[in-house]
Amino acid sequence: MRHPQAVSRDGASRDDLARAASDILARLRARSPRVHCITNAVAQNFTANVLLAAGCVPSMTLSGEEIGAFVSGAGAVLVNLGTFDRERREAAEIAVETATQRKVPWVLDPVFVDRSVSRAAFARELIGRAPKVVRLNHAEFSALSGGASSRETIAAYARDHKTVMALSGETDLVSDGERTAAVANGHPLMARVTAMGCAGSALVAACLAVEADAWKATAAALILFGVAGEIAAERARGPGSFAMEILDAVYGLEPATLIARARVS
Amino acid sequence: MRHPQAVSRDGASRDDLARAASDILARLRARSPRVHCITNAVAQNFTANVLLAAGCVPSMTLSGEEIGAFVSGAGAVLVNLGTFDRERREAAEIAVETATQRKVPWVLDPVFVDRSVSRAAFARELIGRAPKVVRLNHAEFSALSGGASSRETIAAYARDHKTVMALSGETDLVSDGERTAAVANGHPLMARVTAMGCAGSALVAACLAVEADAWKATAAALILFGVAGEIAAERARGPGSFAMEILDAVYGLEPATLIARARVS
Amino acid sequence: MRHPQAVSRDGASRDDLARAASDILARLRARSPRVHCITNAVAQNFTANVLLAAGCVPSMTLSGEEIGAFVSGAGAVLVNLGTFDRERREAAEIAVETATQRKVPWVLDPVFVDRSVSRAAFARELIGRAPKVVRLNHAEFSALSGGASSRETIAAYARDHKTVMALSGETDLVSDGERTAAVANGHPLMARVTAMGCAGSALVAACLAVEADAWKATAAALILFGVAGEIAAERARGPGSFAMEILDAVYGLEPATLIARARVS
Numbered sequence: 001m002r003h004p005q006a007v008s009r010d011g012a013s014r015d016d017l018a019r020a021a022s023d024i025l026a027r028l029r030a031r032s033p034r035v036h037c038i039t040n041a042v043a044q045n046f047t048a049n050v051l052l053a054a055g056c057v058p059s060m061t062l063s064g065e066e067i068g069a070f071v072s073g074a075g076a077v078l079v080n081l082g083t084f085d086r087e088r089r090e091a092a093e094i095a096v097e098t099a100t101q102r103k104v105p106w107v108l109d110p111v112f113v114d115r116s117v118s119r120a121a122f123a124r125e126l127i128g129r130a131p132k133v134v135r136l137n138h139a140e141f142s143a144l145s146g147g148a149s150s151r152e153t154i155a156a157y158a159r160d161h162k163t164v165m166a167l168s169g170e171t172d173l174v175s176d177g178e179r180t181a182a183v184a185n186g187h188p189l190m191a192r193v194t195a196m197g198c199a200g201s202a203l204v205a206a207c208l209a210v211e212a213d214a215w216k217a218t219a220a221a222l223i224l225f226g227v228a229g230e231i232a233a234e235r236a237r238g239p240g241s242f243a244m245e246i247l248d249a250v251y252g253l254e255p256a257t258l259i260a261r262a263r264v265s
Numbered sequence: 266m267r268h269p270q271a272v273s274r275d276g277a278s279r280d281d282l283a284r285a286a287s288d289i290l291a292r293l294r295a296r297s298p299r300v301h302c303i304t305n306a307v308a309q310n311f312t313a314n315v316l317l318a319a320g321c322v323p324s325m326t327l328s329g330e331e332i333g334a335f336v337s338g339a340g341a342v343l344v345n346l347g348t349f350d351r352e353r354r355e356a357a358e359i360a361v362e363t364a365t366q367r368k369v370p371w372v373l374d375p376v377f378v379d380r381s382v383s384r385a386a387f388a389r390e391l392i393g394r395a396p397k398v399v400r401l402n403h404a405e406f407s408a409l410s411g412g413a414s415s416r417e418t419i420a421a422y423a424r425d426h427k428t429v430m431a432l433s434g435e436t437d438l439v440s441d442g443e444r445t446a447a448v449a450n451g452h453p454l455m456a457r458v459t460a461m462g463c464a465g466s467a468l469v470a471a472c473l474a475v476e477a478d479a480w481k482a483t484a485a486a487l488i489l490f491g492v493a494g495e496i497a498a499e500r501a502r503g504p505g506s507f508a509m510e511i512l513d514a515v516y517g518l519e520p521a522t523l524i525a526r527a528r529v530s
Numbered sequence: 531m532r533h534p535q536a537v538s539r540d541g542a543s544r545d546d547l548a549r550a551a552s553d554i555l556a557r558l559r560a561r562s563p564r565v566h567c568i569t570n571a572v573a574q575n576f577t578a579n580v581l582l583a584a585g586c587v588p589s590m591t592l593s594g595e596e597i598g599a600f601v602s603g604a605g606a607v608l609v610n611l612g613t614f615d616r617e618r619r620e621a622a623e624i625a626v627e628t629a630t631q632r633k634v635p636w637v638l639d640p641v642f643v644d645r646s647v648s649r650a651a652f653a654r655e656l657i658g659r660a661p662k663v664v665r666l667n668h669a670e671f672s673a674l675s676g677g678a679s680s681r682e683t684i685a686a687y688a689r690d691h692k693t694v695m696a697l698s699g700e701t702d703l704v705s706d707g708e709r710t711a712a713v714a715n716g717h718p719l720m721a722r723v724t725a726m727g728c729a730g731s732a733l734v735a736a737c738l739a740v741e742a743d744a745w746k747a748t749a750a751a752l753i754l755f756g757v758a759g760e761i762a763a764e765r766a767r768g769p770g771s772f773a774m775e776i777l778d779a780v781y782g783l784e785p786a787t788l789i790a791r792a793r794v795s
Contacts, residue, residue: 042574042590044307048459053504058459059377060307063350066381073380085593085617087350112589115603116596192781194578194588239583240777247505251457309572313724318769323724324642325572328615331646338645352615512770516722 017181018262021220022255024207029055033075033209037202038062038091040082040111043195046243047078050199053250054224056206062091071098075209078202079126082111084119092122096129105132105208109201114143127161132214135166135201155180164214166204168197172222176215183219184263185226187233189242196246200225219264227261228253282446283527286485287520289472294320298340298474302467303327303356305347305376308460311508312343315464318515319489321471327356336363340474343467344391347376349384357387361394370397370473374466379408392426397479400431400466420445429479431469433462437487441480448484449528450491452498454507461511465490484529492526493518547711548792551750552785554737559585563605563739567732568592568621570612570641573725576773577608580729583780584754586736592621601628605739608732609656612641614649622652626659635662635738639731644673657691662744665696665731685710694744696734698727702752706745713749714793715756717763719772726776730755749794757791758783 034057039047044060051058059070071077077099079092099106108131110123120143127134127144141149145157149167158165159177167173172183190196203225207217231253232245299322304312309325316323324335336342342364344357364371373396375388385408392399392409406414410422414432423430424442432438437448455461468490472482496518497510564587569577574590581588589600601607607629609622629636638661640653650673657664657674671679675687679697688695689707697703702713720726733755737747761783762775 040590041306041571042578045310045459045575048307049504049508052457052459059380060305061347061349061377061381065383066349069381082591084591084596112591115589116591116599118595192582194575194582236778238778238781239579240774240781243579243777244505244509244774247508248501248503251503251505306571310575310724313572314769314773317722317724324645325570326612326614326642326646330648331614334646509770509774512773513766513768516768516770 014262014264017216017219017223017264018259020216021223021262022258024211024217024220025054025224025253025258026255027210028206031210032057033206034059034073035076035078035202035206035209036070036074036095037078037080037205038088038095039078039080039198039202040084040088043080043082043198046195047199047202049247050250051202051206053247054203054206058202062087064090064094067091067094068098071095071104072102074104076205077104077106078109078205079106079131080109080111080198080201081113081119081123082198089122092126096126100129105205105214107131107133107135107201107205107208109135109198110140110144111198112140114139120144127163131163132208133164133166133204133218135168135204137168141167151175151180164218166218166222172226174215174219174222179215181215181219182265183222183226184265185223185230185261187229189233189236189239190229192239193243223262223264224253224258225250227258230261231257279527279529282481282484282488282529283524285476285481286488286527287523289476289482289485290319290489290518290523291520292475293471296475297322298471299324299338300341300343300467300471300474301325301335301339301360302343302345302470303353303360304343304345304463304467305349305353308345308347308463311460312464312467314512315515316467316471318512319468319471323467327352329355329359332356332359333363336360336369337367339369341470342369342371343374343470344371344396345374345376345463345466346378346384346388347463354387357391361391365394370470370479372396372398372400372466372470372473374400374463375405375409376463377405379404385409392428396428397473398429398431398469398483400433400469402433402462406432416440416445429483431483431487437491439480439484439487444480446480446484447530448487448491449530450488450495450526452494454498454501454504455494457504458508488527488529489518489523490515492523495526496522544792544794547746547749547794548753548789550741550746551753551792552788554741554747554750555584555754555783555788556785557740558736561740562587563736564589564603565606565608565732565736565739566600566604566625567608567610567735568618568625569608569610569728569732570614570618573610573612573728576725577729577732579777580780581732581736583777584733584736588732592617594620594624597621597624598628601625601634602632604634606735607634607636608639608735609636609661610639610641610728610731611643611649611653612728619652622656626656630659635735635744637661637663637665637731637735637738639665639728640670640674641728642670644669650674657693661693662738663694663696663734663748665698665734667698671697681705681710694748696748696752702756704745704749704752709745711745711749712795713752713756715753715760715791717759719763719766719769720759722769723773753792753794754783754788755780757788760791761787
């Protein structure tokens with residue numbers, strides 16, 4: 001996500017995705033989709049605020065009795081495995097089952113699967129249950145796939161698992177197995193604020209709620225969050241002010257700015 | 266809470282409530298009441314910071330073993346049903362029982378009862394156990410009462426349940442069945458930051474700790490938080506800076522400003 | 531921590547500790563130690579952000595299945611008893627056992643032991659299991675030790691329990707039984723933001739990860755957080771902006787500033 005250098009290899013598709021990001025943001029603001037998040041306690045507040053800044057209506061309950069109702073009424077769901085515990089594991093099971101029945105798109109963010117064997121096993125099981133998107137970093141991809149991450153390996157993984165893979169890094173890669181986009185927006189300060197990645201995955205879920213093409217929705221989310229991060233960095237003096245500024249930047253993001261600043265290939 | 270237009274119909278009572286708000290804020294700062302909150306994980310941090318900014322001492326434990334001791338030593342208690350789970354349900358039971366025994370005033374915020382049948386049933390049971398105040402929005406009121414919300418229906422509900430009803434909306438309504446105040450302070454950005462409503466309910470609890478007239482305490486809390494929101498909005502560029510500015514505004518709120526800006530009828 | 535007046539009684543040791551703080555901060559930035567925190571839900575987000583601002587990699591899981599792996603891979607561990615519950619109690623047990631086996635240094639922050647008998651009993655048991663540092667305030671020290679806090683009583687407690695005691699107050703005292711430092715940096719606004727103390731204890735843990743002398747590491751953490759607090763206060767208008775500014779201040783802290791502003795004796 002850092003030090004953007006990627007140059008569009010295909011001007012048309014770059015412009016398509018930039019314009020798609022702008023359209024999708026407009027739809028978020030117009031439709032205010034509900035996004036239900038099963039996420040870690042560290043990330044809940046910031047994630048909710050990013051979704052609200054983008055025009056969405058977040059909900060976060062983990063209660064087994066209630067989660068079915070919340071997921072049924074949601075436009076999309078995020079399942080994030082950070083600070084994982086029994087309650088969240090049960091909540092994830094119910095949420096995925098309900099989402100599958102009700103055809104609600106869901107995103108898996110397998111946080112820290114490289115640090116815990118049981119977490120990796122659970123993530124693999126969830127990937128078998130058809131998330132629309134899996135968002136993760138290089139170490140997490142290696143822990144899940146058993147191999148190194150590259151444009152080719154993530155495309156293969158996406159094909160094999162019939163999902164969209166979104167790999168975070170200096171440049172984010174988004175692949176559905178056929179199409180692969182490289183999103184170079186973002187700023188190093190994004191790695192210095194907790195829950196920034198989790199909130200980005202929640203934005204991916206939000207975009208799925210208003211865009212049926214999961215690959216396009218994912219690229220759009222990463223572009224708009226990355227551009228907001230760049231704007232925030234111009235105004236920030238450190239990670240404290242950056243966390244505040246990125247919320248303001250998401251909230252105030254102009255379509256023209258988004259299109260002009262998108263760095264996607 | 267938005268676009269304040271309400272005009273005082275009774276100059277004296279408007280001035281009374283504005284002055285009451287100023288007095289109550291001074292008492293919060295002078296006495297630093299302890300306020301125990303059973304609230305959702307999303308809201309805990311921001312709620313604690315709002316209470317600290319107002320001069321109070323928040324506590325948040327949910328442990329069954331400990332909550333009795335914390336509630337016994339508190340000046341007021343908040344029971345918020347957001348991100349509801351087994352642990353919080355048990356904590357709420359113990360907290361309400363202890364508060365009743367020790368005559369500690371408590372506030373119920375039945376978040377999202379319009380989205381979950383089991384939550385609504387639990388909220389109704391809690392309302393039967395004599396909260397001093399129930400704070401909720403229009404959808405939540407309809408889910409609980411089975412009818413539409415209006416000045417008349419909330420007053421009737423308050424009379425029937427011997428409580429103060431605080432209905433959030435463009436203009437907040439506060440009724441104890443006999444007296445109904447309309448508080449028009451606030452700003453639309455308050456709806457764009459998570460936990461803003463929860464924090465407002467915590468402020469209602471805080472005011473109950475220093476003012477025996479629950480109706481007056483509730484109106485005061487909504488006036489002071491609404492005025493702080495207006496001041497914050499003048500300085501903010503979006504929801505990120507707004508969340509920061511409202512804490513500064515609560516902390517720095519001047520009695521004269523509060524009285525001058527109160528919009529209550 | 532407030533109104534620094536302490537004057538160095540021993541110029542050499544003052545300069546030693548100020549320089550140690552600067553060295554230790556440089557090591558945090560260079561080595562990015564992993565710090566695992568068992569902490570309350572209120573504090574998790576802010577604590578993680580303070581650690582990230584200082585260059586560390588925080589983790590926060592409480593899951594019994596996973597915590598062993600996280601602690602084994604960590605450079606230091608924080609056990610904070612705020613908002614204590616069954617899950618955190620079990621997590622603390624496993625974390626302390628793993629830390630002891632793997633020789634990972636850990637810090638105990640016995641929050642609110644003065645308010646709950648069961649919490650105090652558990653804290654005493656944990657102190658018997660050899661934390662490198664115990665950080666607490668005057669009321670908490672009295673609840674644990676049964677006596678008043680003073681330079682002498684905390685030194686005696688440190689000797690008896692073979693640990694470093696860090697007592698928060700207007701001036702922080704840090705004693706290993708032989709050496710006692712008084713750190714006078716900090717600002718009253720630090721008491722107006724929730725989780726500030728918890729985050730400070732996490733910084734103590736972070737410094738233990740890069741400095742074997744626990745007394746020096748503790749003093750360094752309190753100096754650097756206190757100086758950051760003073761810088762933040764100069765830029766803040768209240769507790770909201772202060773919370774943001776202290777993250778920026780930790781992130782941007784210059785060695786020369788740290789050494790010049792350290793008030794330690």
